[in-house]
Amino acid sequence: MAGFVRLIGVTKRFGDVTAVNNLNYEIGKGECFSMLGPSGCGKTTTLRMVAGFEDLTEGEVWVGDQLFSSPAKNHYTPPEKRNFGMVFQAFAVWPHLSVYENVAFPLRIRKLSESEIDQRTMDALKATNLVAAKDQSPDYLSGGGKQRVALARALAINPDVMLLDEPLSSLDPHLREEMRFEIKDLQMKYGFSIIYVTHDQSEAMALSDRILVMKLGVVQQIDTPLNIYNNPANKFVFSFIGLSNFLAVNQDGSSAQLPGGVALPAGVTVPDRLAGESVVSWASRPSEIDFLPADDPTGLHGVVNRKAFLGEIIDYQIQVGEQTLRVQKGRRDPGPEPGENCALRFLRPFWYKEDE
Amino acid sequence: MNTKSSFGVAQIILFLSIAILVVVVAFPVLLILFNAFWVEDHFNFSGAIEILKEPETFKALINSLIIAGMSTIGSTIVGTFFAWLVTRTDMPHKRFMKSMFLVPFMLPSFIGAMAWKMLLSPNAGFINRFFMDNLGFDGPIFNLYSYYGISAVEVMYLFPFVFIQVCGALERMDPTLEESARISGAGLFTITRKITIPLVLPSILSGALLIMLYSMAHFGTVAVLGIENGIYNIPVLIYERIHQSGGSFESIRTGTVLATVLVISAACIIWAQRKILGSGHYQIIGGKSFRPMELKLRGLKYPLMFFCFAYIAFTIVLPTVVIFLVGGLSTYGLSFTPENLSLDNFKFILFEYDVTRDAIFNSVTLGLTAAIITMFAGVMISYVIVKMDVKGKGILEFLGMLPFSVPGSVIALGVILAWSGQFGINLYNTVWIILVAYIARYMAFSLKANSAALEQVHDSLVEASRACGATMWQSLKDIVLPLVKPGMFAAFFLIFLPSLRELTVSIMLYAPTTRTIGVAIYTLNEDGETVISCALAAIALIIIIVGQTVINHFTKKESE
Numbered sequence: 001m002a003g004f005v006r007l008i009g010v011t012k013r014f015g016d017v018t019a020v021n022n023l024n025y026e027i028g029k030g031e032c033f034s035m036l037g038p039s040g041c042g043k044t045t046t047l048r049m050v051a052g053f054e055d056l057t058e059g060e061v062w063v064g065d066q067l068f069s070s071p072a073k074n075h076y077t078p079p080e081k082r083n084f085g086m087v088f089q090a091f092a093v094w095p096h097l098s099v100y101e102n103v104a105f106p107l108r109i110r111k112l113s114e115s116e117i118d119q120r121t122m123d124a125l126k127a128t129n130l131v132a133a134k135d136q137s138p139d140y141l142s143g144g145g146k147q148r149v150a151l152a153r154a155l156a157i158n159p160d161v162m163l164l165d166e167p168l169s170s171l172d173p174h175l176r177e178e179m180r181f182e183i184k185d186l187q188m189k190y191g192f193s194i195i196y197v198t199h200d201q202s203e204a205m206a207l208s209d210r211i212l213v214m215k216l217g218v219v220q221q222i223d224t225p226l227n228i229y230n231n232p233a234n235k236f237v238f239s240f241i242g243l244s245n246f247l248a249v250n251q252d253g254s255s256a257q258l259p260g261g262v263a264l265p266a267g268v269t270v271p272d273r274l275a276g277e278s279v280v281s282w283a284s285r286p287s288e289i290d291f292l293p294a295d296d297p298t299g300l301h302g303v304v305n306r307k308a309f310l311g312e313i314i315d316y317q318i319q320v321g322e323q324t325l326r327v328q329k330g331r332r333d334p335g336p337e338p339g340e341n342c343a344l345r346f347l348r349p350f351w352y353k354e355d356e
Numbered sequence: 357m358n359t360k361s362s363f364g365v366a367q368i369i370l371f372l373s374i375a376i377l378v379v380v381v382a383f384p385v386l387l388i389l390f391n392a393f394w395v396e397d398h399f400n401f402s403g404a405i406e407i408l409k410e411p412e413t414f415k416a417l418i419n420s421l422i423i424a425g426m427s428t429i430g431s432t433i434v435g436t437f438f439a440w441l442v443t444r445t446d447m448p449h450k451r452f453m454k455s456m457f458l459v460p461f462m463l464p465s466f467i468g469a470m471a472w473k474m475l476l477s478p479n480a481g482f483i484n485r486f487f488m489d490n491l492g493f494d495g496p497i498f499n500l501y502s503y504y505g506i507s508a509v510e511v512m513y514l515f516p517f518v519f520i521q522v523c524g525a526l527e528r529m530d531p532t533l534e535e536s537a538r539i540s541g542a543g544l545f546t547i548t549r550k551i552t553i554p555l556v557l558p559s560i561l562s563g564a565l566l567i568m569l570y571s572m573a574h575f576g577t578v579a580v581l582g583i584e585n586g587i588y589n590i591p592v593l594i595y596e597r598i599h600q601s602g603g604s605f606e607s608i609r610t611g612t613v614l615a616t617v618l619v620i621s622a623a624c625i626i627w628a629q630r631k632i633l634g635s636g637h638y639q640i641i642g643g644k645s646f647r648p649m650e651l652k653l654r655g656l657k658y659p660l661m662f663f664c665f666a667y668i669a670f671t672i673v674l675p676t677v678v679i680f681l682v683g684g685l686s687t688y689g690l691s692f693t694p695e696n697l698s699l700d701n702f703k704f705i706l707f708e709y710d711v712t713r714d715a716i717f718n719s720v721t722l723g724l725t726a727a728i729i730t731m732f733a734g735v736m737i738s739y740v741i742v743k744m745d746v747k748g749k750g751i752l753e754f755l756g757m758l759p760f761s762v763p764g765s766v767i768a769l770g771v772i773l774a775w776s777g778q779f780g781i782n783l784y785n786t787v788w789i790i791l792v793a794y795i796a797r798y799m800a801f802s803l804k805a806n807s808a809a810l811e812q813v814h815d816s817l818v819e820a821s822r823a824c825g826a827t828m829w830q831s832l833k834d835i836v837l838p839l840v841k842p843g844m845f846a847a848f849f850l851i852f853l854p855s856l857r858e859l860t861v862s863i864m865l866y867a868p869t870t871r872t873i874g875v876a877i878y879t880l881n882e883d884g885e886t887v888i889s890c891a892l893a894a895i896a897l898i899i900i901i902v903g904q905t906v907i908n909h910f911t912k913k914e915s916e
Binding site for chain 2: 051053078079080081082083084085086088089090092093094095096105106109110150153154157163
């Protein structure tokens, strides 16, 4: 997957605030690439710089062998010349035009022949199941329907790159899952690259070939969904993907213990790379913790605070010294009861710096 | 038991509200319709038509349509263009210009008309004279006493109606609606033409209809500028008939028929406006708010900026300056040299001349009284319309719409019919008749401001207070009233300031000792007392501008 869309040293500053800091990545042809992060992390600003709605402070944006933005070379291609498809969070379909005219709009701008406009519009409407609604105003459609119109409009020009800016977050949860797969199917069929911005990690995991995790304008990790989940680069990525527990561990020279005088279990040591830190973070996922017999010396010792039955799973809150952590087990596994002592084993623990 | 007692309260409030609207607004309007069609104990529709066919009345009708039509088209183009410039382009000094474009809202248009008369009257206007004396022109460069002249002056003062509506729509519009057109390949001019303008069209039309409504019923500009060439519209003809004939039967009847035409056209306009706002108002308000994109004007940037500054200087600053300068002259016609200018006129009208002193006193007391009464009546009536669910509310909703659609001269005529003694009370030739008319005229403003404030107060707030043990009255006093206070303040100033410069209503109702500021300026100007009338106009402008600045200051604090 050679780089088709290339961002080189892309930086955006608003006054003193650096919204996006030195972003470098390449996206292959036909790849689905997600930018994931909490609101305000710079992901939407990045997408808008790719689209051409925001100027870059530094860096370059390339698609194929075309340079689109480069303040250093004083080059800027306006959005209408970039030939992208784009879908916005708030749908942005035009209420004064019918569904058909919404989709035909980009084709009319390109001054195609009437027969070609009709054919490509109908193709896009068929692909998005909108043929029946083509003469309505999109105002009468549901949120999902409006977003399909926006997708069809973006598809009509058969773009190489599709930019999706939180396209599903205005939809109901069940619709969101459905549309996710519709987008994926359309990509399979048309073969465009996707740059997808979202704050919803499950959406990013389900759709993407690769995910970029961003925090305060700085890239934290770029990898496949599996690697991001299995090998989070730092505490922030670990916490942003899936459920997470973090236990602070105090280090004093060679000895380490948890706040409240709880000793580390036998055989567990802080990795050497963190030797200089006074406080480190011991990370685990609630679903990857086993209960051991309460007196097992290789387990971390705690007391069950609360036990909640959630259907398929049982959710425990365990008090470990001054800290708490969550454990989730299948409903068939017998576990300790509230008030009882217990011992825990982390199946795949990670160690991070406290302040990452 | 509790529900029963609050039911009683509701009935009292409802009854009072209906009574106020019936006595103040509905009854006078009904009297107009009655007098227009009921002659000598029988219904006479063709008689009314006959009156409209008379050359003079027919002319007034046509003139009203021509002037309103031209003013509406002109104002809509000017207002939309400036709104687009200050919200959607990268023109420098946009914020300053936006506030300047709203200034004509404050300025009374008949004072503007007086200023323009001094600047552009065919033979004596300063500008026309300048061109004829210094640049060798044979005749005036522009004849102000024409349909074009009158409409042009109206446009200068009416375009903010469209401007403010379109600015609001453009600012609230979801920018991604335009961005998605851009990413589809459309250039900025195509987007403006195919996406932006169609989406704000309902706001444009609604502003245009407001202007139409206002211009049809507008007295001042036409009265000041039309008289020389015999151009008059419906309100001017009503005024002249009533004024000249001293209230004879024939003149009253002509007046009522003309007023009926005004009421019907106003009703049609209001209906059309509601229809447009109801059906065509798109949901274009966005979620995420990015700065909307700005059209880069490039080469046009500075020419357009200079054009805007020139427009502001020419239509807003110049007339105001002329009013102040002429107000300082000892005799009209002298040149504006330091030795000819003084503050003597201002001293004279403020401290010595009883006509102007009375006028200022009358306007201020009338404005204050009308504003206070209308503010409280408005909050009560709005409360019934917005919040209460009682039988008979439908009547009130209909009555509440009436003040919006009844033009000033109609109210004045109706008030004459109702309060001149036929029904036991004779207020004619007293200030009270003007007060009654002001209350009727400004009720619409109060209803609008108060219902907007009340709609913000969710029912659950009162329910929560009732659940805490408060009675209906306590909830109203402790919860609702404090929350609608800003709306009440707004209503007060929306009434007090315009009433200081009111002309259309007072001109029909004044007696020698009950002149208002507007009437005094107008009549002094008609009598040829140009410098005195300009000095009074200048003082009125100062009061209005100071008042508006104070309000802006307070409302800004409130919203912060």
